[in-house]
Amino acid sequence: MPIRVEWRDDGHQLRPEDPVTILRFEVSDLNQVMKSAVAASPSYVPLLEACGLTPRDRLLPLSCFAVTQTWTPSRLARTTHYKHYRQVAARVLLDAGYLLIPTSVFDDNAPDARNEVHYELIVISGHNLRLGEFAGTRPDRAAARRRLAPAFRAVLELLGEPLALPAVEP
């Protein structure tokens, strides 16, 4: 089984009064960011209702983490090869109207060790995303990416400029 995602009730939760920082690991190729979000979209169908969406809707998520005293950027990056990350106060994203939902991710049924601080930042949702075009011909795919790129650029801009990761902790 590939990726499975569940709404997370445990671990770190966002509260309006908390100055939470949200981290997103940087993937410099915007096309790759979009394609990964589209590929992940079917895994989020079970969460649509909890997100206030209808069964016809689809959402495009970006995997993010809450930075805490114990979950530092370098610890979050352990066992990955990321070199940069972006981070911003959760309030900035919420005030801009983005949805941040707490989720647990399971890869082949194995929970990600970082699940207690994992969130999905929903870039865009709706019933007219035409995600099937991402599986079409090369021109179809390019057109689909051009159509959705502004939504991804906008959220990445809010996340701030990429920062270099410190040396990864052993």
Add this chain to the structure above:
Amino acid sequence: MADTVVKLVVTAEVPPNARPSGYVYIHDVELAGDENLNVGTRVEIRDEGGCYLSATVDDITKDELGRRYRLHLGA
């Protein structure tokens, strides 16, 4: 005349659990569209840090957007 060797490179973020489990998944929508991956096709995965991992397609499933390929790392 020497044979031509074509290396098929796919780009994918490799989750932390994937490296010990040995499996990475990639979806049709993440590809260019003309790779024609089948079970047994050998690929090179370019991960989030630009590192290359060898892998072989060992299973194919379908969802609402198309085919999802399971890649066995190191195979």
